[in-house]
Amino acid sequence: MKRINDPSDLAINGAPPAFSERLHVGRPNIGNHEAFLQRIAQVLDNQWLTNNGPMVQEFERRIAAHLGVKHCIAMCNGTIALEIAIRALGLTGEVIVPSWTFIATAHALYWQGITPVFADIDPATHNLDPEAVRRMITPRTTGIIGVHLWGRAAPIDELQSIAHEHGLKLMFDAAHAFGSTYHGQNIGRFGECEVFSFHATKAFNTMEGGAVTTNNDELADAMRLMRNFGFKGYDNVIHPGTNGKMIEACAAMGLTNLDALEEMFTATRLNYGIYREALMAIPGISVLDYAPKEQNSHHYVVIEIDEHFGPTRDEVIAALHAENILARKYFWPGCHKMKPYRDLFPHAGLMLQNSHKVSERVVVLPAGSSLHPDSIKQICRVIEMLYHGNRNHQ
Numbered sequence: 001m002k003r004i005n006d007p008s009d010l011a012i013n014g015a016p017p018a019f020s021e022r023l024h025v026g027r028p029n030i031g032n033h034e035a036f037l038q039r040i041a042q043v044l045d046n047q048w049l050t051n052n053g054p055m056v057q058e059f060e061r062r063i064a065a066h067l068g069v070k071h072c073i074a075m076c077n078g079t080i081a082l083e084i085a086i087r088a089l090g091l092t093g094e095v096i097v098p099s100w101t102f103i104a105t106a107h108a109l110y111w112q113g114i115t116p117v118f119a120d121i122d123p124a125t126h127n128l129d130p131e132a133v134r135r136m137i138t139p140r141t142t143g144i145i146g147v148h149l150w151g152r153a154a155p156i157d158e159l160q161s162i163a164h165e166h167g168l169k170l171m172f173d174a175a176h177a178f179g180s181t182y183h184g185q186n187i188g189r190f191g192e193c194e195v196f197s198f199h200a201t202k203a204f205n206t207m208e209g210g211a212v213t214t215n216n217d218e219l220a221d222a223m224r225l226m227r228n229f230g231f232k233g234y235d236n237v238i239h240p241g242t243n244g245k246m247i248e249a250c251a252a253m254g255l256t257n258l259d260a261l262e263e264m265f266t267a268t269r270l271n272y273g274i275y276r277e278a279l280m281a282i283p284g285i286s287v288l289d290y291a292p293k294e295q296n297s298h299h300y301v302v303i304e305i306d307e308h309f310g311p312t313r314d315e316v317i318a319a320l321h322a323e324n325i326l327a328r329k330y331f332w333p334g335c336h337k338m339k340p341y342r343d344l345f346p347h348a349g350l351m352l353q354n355s356h357k358v359s360e361r362v363v364v365l366p367a368g369s370s371l372h373p374d375s376i377k378q379i380c381r382v383i384e385m386l387y388h389g390n391r392n393h394q
């Protein structure tokens, strides 16, 4: 019996898929295994597994120094870090966000009783369009969350002036942007605060994890309290709080990966270059650029497929899956079309034409430091054959 839920059964002409194992998007970048295991042994010897242990303290110091920011508050994941930052900033009412982002950006607000209001993007960068943000401001707006999508910095200066003009708080979802710069300065020090995710799929990971970085002492203190149930000392709770703590094992992973960051990002940059050169030559495909003068992890390879390609975006995704290349259409269909927000704003799409256009075209390809250049060349060959209408890759 054929397993009809196995995408490789879609393979054309009965040919075996291009890859015998599935190549996923979001392959983890992992540093030295021995060094990680030594740190884990240290954690066990310390008998200090969580609650602001020595690994987390070292991790926070090193991240803050690496980014050149005063405070790093490590958290259990990026979503809780967003929620804590949103609360510590006192956001209420409505907050403007892009719809073209991972759903957690919107959820973190909604989970705090705040309405996420979706503004449109610039189709060239996939980041918020400042003019679209202006159009969404109402008397209930209290803040803006810019997202540095795919690690490319949001238009920070423009958003900062809008926030200033209207008395709004500006913070950033920097989940994709560890290792990115804006005007040559590290992401992590802009707005009131910036929120990182160190989830396994991100450029830099702690397995699960996140952090808020800020130069604001008061905000940092508030977030440290909220992260630990509002405890000040052993018996004294002075603030409502939650459990946002990073555990020692995650910090051990973070320290290990931080040591390997340069090698990892050298590999991802090379891989991006190989993809780019091969794919730019194919009509109907464009490869999303990184800002040429800025640094970036090059962790994401994002392409857009237009009508000149031949097969539609969805046909390309299906064909790639048949070859065990598990490309994704992130963040299709956009937050505003996911049930909770579709119910809230049935007409949001009218204001989100660019988000819609991009969502119909985008394909995110497998990438990461562990992907071999030969595999990338093979993936590109498959895509080229799809263009030529010949899916037989033999």
Ligand SMILES: *Cc1c(COP(=O)(O)O)cnc(C)c1O
Pocket: 077, 078, 079, 080, 101, 102, 104, 105, 147, 173, 175, 176, 197, 198, 199, 209, 210
């Ligand atoms: C991954 C991600 C998050 C959530 O981070 P977690 O660590 O997975 O909770 C938030 N925003 C964006 C844009 C993300 O990509």
